[in-house]
Amino acid sequence: MDETRVQPPSQDLSKVICELLETGTVAVLVTVVAGTANIGAKLLIDEAGNTSGSLGEVELDSLVAAHVKHFTKTREQTRTFSVNEFAPESTSNNVRLLFERIAPAPRLVVCGAGHVGAALAKLGSFLGYQTSLIDDRADFLTRERFPETSIELIVARSWLESVRDVVGSGKGIAVAVVTRGHAQDEECMRAVVAVQPDYIGLIGSKRRTTIVIDRLRQAGASEEQLANIHAPIGLDIGAVSPEEVALAIIAEIVAERYGSPGSSLSSWRRAERA
Amino acid sequence: MSTIPQHDLYQMLSAANDHGERVVVATVAHTRGSTPQRRGAKMLFFQNGKVAGTVGGGCIEAEVWADAREAMQTGKSELKHFSLTADEASEEGMVCGGTMDIFIEVIG
Numbered sequence: 001m002d003e004t005r006v007q008p009p010s011q012d013l014s015k016v017i018c019e020l021l022e023t024g025t026v027a028v029l030v031t032v033v034a035g036t037a038n039i040g041a042k043l044l045i046d047e048a049g050n051t052s053g054s055l056g057e058v059e060l061d062s063l064v065a066a067h068v069k070h071f072t073k074t075r076e077q078t079r080t081f082s083v084n085e086f087a088p089e090s091t092s093n094n095v096r097l098l099f100e101r102i103a104p105a106p107r108l109v110v111c112g113a114g115h116v117g118a119a120l121a122k123l124g125s126f127l128g129y130q131t132s133l134i135d136d137r138a139d140f141l142t143r144e145r146f147p148e149t150s151i152e153l154i155v156a157r158s159w160l161e162s163v164r165d166v167v168g169s170g171k172g173i174a175v176a177v178v179t180r181g182h183a184q185d186e187e188c189m190r191a192v193v194a195v196q197p198d199y200i201g202l203i204g205s206k207r208r209t210t211i212v213i214d215r216l217r218q219a220g221a222s223e224e225q226l227a228n229i230h231a232p233i234g235l236d237i238g239a240v241s242p243e244e245v246a247l248a249i250i251a252e253i254v255a256e257r258y259g260s261p262g263s264s265l266s267s268w269r270r271a272e273r274a
Numbered sequence: 275m276s277t278i279p280q281h282d283l284y285q286m287l288s289a290a291n292d293h294g295e296r297v298v299v300a301t302v303a304h305t306r307g308s309t310p311q312r313r314g315a316k317m318l319f320f321q322n323g324k325v326a327g328t329v330g331g332g333c334i335e336a337e338v339w340a341d342a343r344e345a346m347q348t349g350k351s352e353l354k355h356f357s358l359t360a361d362e363a364s365e366e367g368m369v370c371g372g373t374m375d376i377f378i379e380v381i382g
Binding site: 012014015017018021022031033034039040077078079080096098100101102103104105128 | 279280281284285287288291301302303304312313314351352353375377379380381
């Protein structure tokens with residue numbers, strides 16, 4: 001396939017990228033930015049390894065495809081590499097490449113439209129998350145309460161089914177389970193724990209969340225699946241009001257997305273003094 | 275001006291391409307130190323003078339703007355280095371002081 005590939009003009013990739021984004025596919029776009037005459041050449045590699053375009057040399061394309069796998073494992077969004085950083089023996093080792101992650105807008109699924117869930121849906125939408133808010137109480141899900149049309153309102157007949165439908169494959173999705181009671185929490189958690197979304201958080205005290213996690217374990221969830229659950233949900237910012245709790249949750253979701261510890265940026269100052 | 279969602283961005287590029295219109299895309303490729311925009315931020319310059327997105331406000335936007343206008347004429351893509359030294363930054367009244375590599379790319 002590599003030998004016979006026809007190189008399309010680089011601008012054609014914008015259509016392919018639109019299609020990937022519409023189908024929720026994650027990919028990496030690699031562009032030559034310096035070190036050769038071929039500046040602007042592009043190679044797009046999706047998560048399944050399908051490629052479009054070319055950097056101009058078959059050898060370079062395959063070296064880059066291998067490096068893209070490493071890049072995808074980090075949660076970096078954008079980075080430049082010199083070819084010699086990952087393939088020092090290559091004849092193209094002076095070429096500088098721009099790696100850009102192509103990913104659909106992040107999605108947030110909020111289970112429970114009480115005070116915390118409502119505030120969280122609004123914050124998520126404000127931050128650019130495509131947000132779905134689920135509750136079994138239709139009168140909690142009115143457009144008077146949520147004028148933001150970017151928030152999808154879903155009245156659940158069954159928590160399990162509604163949550164499962166919305167979460168789908170879990171790719172690119174953060175799920176916050178903040179319902180009014182632990183029976184409902186547990187039903188939502190059953191729907192998501194097996195699909196492994198990018199983030200799962202469960203509200204409640206240490207004790208209450210431990211009860212739910214134990215029940216999921218008894219129902220057959222693996223230790224690996226359970227270890228990914230953020231429970232109690234949120235960063236420790238001393239949140240008291242529902243809005244503050246929502247802030248603690250969305251901050252944890254953002255930190256998780258970028259692989260950041262979520263600590264104070266200034267903590268190094270105090271560490272230095274100590 | 276805020277950042278452009280990826281899907282909107284590539285739709286704009288795709289539409290411009292359909293019309294045979296040249297677009298210059300400025301992308302923050304690399305940053306070091308304190309800079310006004312994150313890596314990956316993009317600004318689009320269209321033939322009719324319209325722009326979309328931002329690569330970081332007053333600090334460097336004027337320079338990027340000039341480079342983009344030149345690239346629109348010459349058709350030449352290039353990686354440009356911008357140094358936001360403390361002096362320059364304070365003269366501009368901006369709180370940045372790092373360096374940025376911005377890829378000025380001509381599409382179409």
